[in-house]
Amino acid sequence: MQKLSSSELREKYLRFFAERGHAVIQSASLIPENDPTVLFTTAGMHPLVPYLGGEKHPMGKRLTDVQKCVRTGDIDEVGDATHCTFFEMLGNWSLGDYFKKESIGWSFEFLTQVLGITIDKLAVSVFAGDDVCERDEESAKIWAEKGIPADRIFYLPRKNNWWGPAGQTGPCGPDTEIFIDTGKEKCCDTCSPSCDCGKYIEIWNNVFMQFRKTKEGTYEPLENKNVDTGMGLERTLCILGGYQSVYDTDLFADAVKLLEDLSGKKYGEEEESTRAIRILCDHIRTSVMMLGDTKGITPSNVDQGYILRRLIRRAVRFARVLNLPDHALTSLAQIFIDKYKGVYPEIGDNSEKIIAELTKEENRFKSVILDGYKELDKVLFGIQKHKEFASKNGQVVEDVISGKAAFRLYDTFGFPIEMTVEIAKERGYTVDVAGFEKAYQEHQEKSRAGAEQKFKGGLADNSEITARLHTATHLLNQGLRNIVSPDINQKGSNITAERLRFDFNLDRPVTPEEIKALEDYVNGAIKADVEIICEEMSVDQAKEKGAVGVFTAKYGDVVKVYTIGKYSCEICGGPHAKRTGELGTFKITKEQSAAAGVRRIRAILE
Numbered sequence: 001m002q003k004l005s006s007s008e009l010r011e012k013y014l015r016f017f018a019e020r021g022h023a024v025i026q027s028a029s030l031i032p033e034n035d036p037t038v039l040f041t042t043a044g045m046h047p048l049v050p051y052l053g054g055e056k057h058p059m060g061k062r063l064t065d066v067q068k069c070v071r072t073g074d075i076d077e078v079g080d081a082t083h084c085t086f087f088e089m090l091g092n093w094s095l096g097d098y099f100k101k102e103s104i105g106w107s108f109e110f111l112t113q114v115l116g117i118t119i120d121k122l123a124v125s126v127f128a129g130d131d132v133c134e135r136d137e138e139s140a141k142i143w144a145e146k147g148i149p150a151d152r153i154f155y156l157p158r159k160n161n162w163w164g165p166a167g168q169t170g171p172c173g174p175d176t177e178i179f180i181d182t183g184k185e186k187c188c189d190t191c192s193p194s195c196d197c198g199k200y201i202e203i204w205n206n207v208f209m210q211f212r213k214t215k216e217g218t219y220e221p222l223e224n225k226n227v228d229t230g231m232g233l234e235r236t237l238c239i240l241g242g243y244q245s246v247y248d249t250d251l252f253a254d255a256v257k258l259l260e261d262l263s264g265k266k267y268g269e270e271e272e273s274t275r276a277i278r279i280l281c282d283h284i285r286t287s288v289m290m291l292g293d294t295k296g297i298t299p300s301n302v303d304q305g306y307i308l309r310r311l312i313r314r315a316v317r318f319a320r321v322l323n324l325p326d327h328a329l330t331s332l333a334q335i336f337i338d339k340y341k342g343v344y345p346e347i348g349d350n351s352e353k354i355i356a357e358l359t360k361e362e363n364r365f366k367s368v369i370l371d372g373y374k375e376l377d378k379v380l381f382g383i384q385k386h387k388e389f390a391s392k393n394g395q396v397v398e399d400v401i402s403g404k405a406a407f408r409l410y411d412t413f414g415f416p417i418e419m420t421v422e423i424a425k426e427r428g429y430t431v432d433v434a435g436f437e438k439a440y441q442e443h444q445e446k447s448r449a450g451a452e453q454k455f456k457g458g459l460a461d462n463s464e465i466t467a468r469l470h471t472a473t474h475l476l477n478q479g480l481r482n483i484v485s486p487d488i489n490q491k492g493s494n495i496t497a498e499r500l501r502f503d504f505n506l507d508r509p510v511t512p513e514e515i516k517a518l519e520d521y522v523n524g525a526i527k528a529d530v531e532i533i534c535e536e537m538s539v540d541q542a543k544e545k546g547a548v549g550v551f552t553a554k555y556g557d558v559v560k561v562y563t564i565g566k567y568s569c570e571i572c573g574g575p576h577a578k579r580t581g582e583l584g585t586f587k588i589t590k591e592q593s594a595a596a597g598v599r600r601i602r603a604i605l606e
């Protein structure tokens with residue numbers, strides 16, 4: 001096995017697939033485009049969903065990339081050896097091009113020839129078959145031909161060997177997963193990669209996307225059979241280096257060293273400080289990635305901004321555990337900026353913003369955290385008093401922090417509810433979270449619970465309705481530039497089946513007269529019933545044509561440009577309506593501030 005640095009692994013992977021006809025594409029933003037049901041990009045395939053569904057990709061049928069991903073489902077687990085909120089996924093795709101034979105063949109070749117993993121260390125699983133899809137004898141046969149012995153080819157059910165759809169509907173199919181056999185004893189006679197005994201560690205997942213799950217829950221065969229593979233960079237580095245923890249890889253080496261120097265603690269020596277070091281490394285790395293993203297976000301109380309706020313505030317809390325000096329978090333952020341700016345240029349480009357926003361949020365929280373701790377002590381003291389009093393009357397009072405008290409900690413002292421729950425747990429208390437939610441709902445117009453719900457959900461359905469709203473978004477974007485200011489740029493876009501939401505830079509509200517003019521502009525385009533034309537061209541040609549878009553593409557990329565008559569011309573992945581006449585009537589329902597210097601418009605098609 002070859003011990004590799006993170007940059008060597010990225011480089012070798014992309015080169016291997018580029019040599020096999022794959023176009024190297026850039027990582028998409030961490031913030032999904034037009035996907036209302038999930039807050040962050042969670043897998044390499046995520047930005048490619050329209051193309052896996054049949055939409056043509058401008059770079060061709062074979063693609064490869066390293067995608068920035070965030071999964072925050074278990075933020076509270078971070079601190080152990082393996083959990084991370086940010087990770088990178090190496091991926092290669094066939095969009096209706098090659099299938100099982102090439103996909104498995106190249107995975108095998110890459111693992112054995114390039115990474116030097118010997119066959120005796122590999123085990124694989126294939127789909128056992130059910131009433132939707134047949135048993136995957138084809139993949140098993142290919143693996144056997146490569147030399148994987150029968151007792152290391154496991155047929156597993158849907159629970160293990162089926163991937164997707166990422167949300168409620170969309171592309172999905174059986175997969176074959178590749179594992180490293182750690183050499184541990186089998187835990188039982190039926191020991192397989194489906195048990196959690198730790199003998200097998202998953203390294204790569206090759207999904208054969210042959211179906212589309214419909215809203216009704218049925219599976220329709222896809223016209224094109226696709227391949228979607230995903231390999232976790234951090235996990236693979238661990239395996240190749242023989243590390244027990246992702247924090248031992250080169251990705252974190254400088255960060256861990258800085259925290260050791262600043263805290264005087266040795267990583268790995270005591271449990272509490274080791275956990276704090278890991279949490280700081282993870283949370284600040286993810287914060288850097290979110291703040292520095294092409295669609296960079298800032299801390300707030302809703303959606304992605306709330307997750308970012310939670311990460312930074314939790315980092316501040318654990319910086320206190322390590323007694324770190326004031327500059328620690330920004331110094332740590334600078335280490336990650338330096339580590340990643342070569343891979344994701346936006347991180348370097350936005351370095352000043354990253355440090356400024358991090359400092360702002362850190363100071364905001366530091367100014368109240370001590371008072372918050374005092375308030376919490378008071379609450380706990382109150383519970384104890386109440387308990388003593390009640391027990392004299394033969395009553396039992398439980399160690400629960402009320403929803404109201406938790407809300408006060410949130411509202412006045414900036415303690416995210418999850419943080420209150422975590423601190424309470426450390427001290428042997430629980431929190432009435434439902435009571436908190438109720439208090440929150442009563443006080444806030446925007447519900448964070450909605451964001452959490454979205455986070456738990458999956459990808460959007462690429463229905464005709466969302467395609468129409470997407471077209472309306474393009475018209476609105478150009479309308480804003482024509483009517484309000486030529487300097488307006490998109491800062492974010494989010495579409496549900498009900499409405500569009502569009503964020504853009506402007507340091508004042510849009511006036512009622514401008515709103516009316518914008519509606520007239522979009523409705524004028526709808527009335528003209530123009531055809532939406534999609535053309536592929538180089539980035540330079542798109543620029544020349546005056547297309548709106550972010551011109552950060554490398555590698556001489558080909559892009560798709562959608563033109564809506566004289567009304568709009570924009571670089572975009574699609575999908576869109578066929579003609580503007582399909583759109584109905586466009587109506588702006590709300591205009592508000594989204595962040596400093598950013599306005600937000602919500603609109604519907606009636």
Ligand code: SER
Pocket residue numbers: 043044045091163205206207228229230231
């Ligand atoms: N989509 C699959 C995964 O996330 C393969 O990339 O595992």
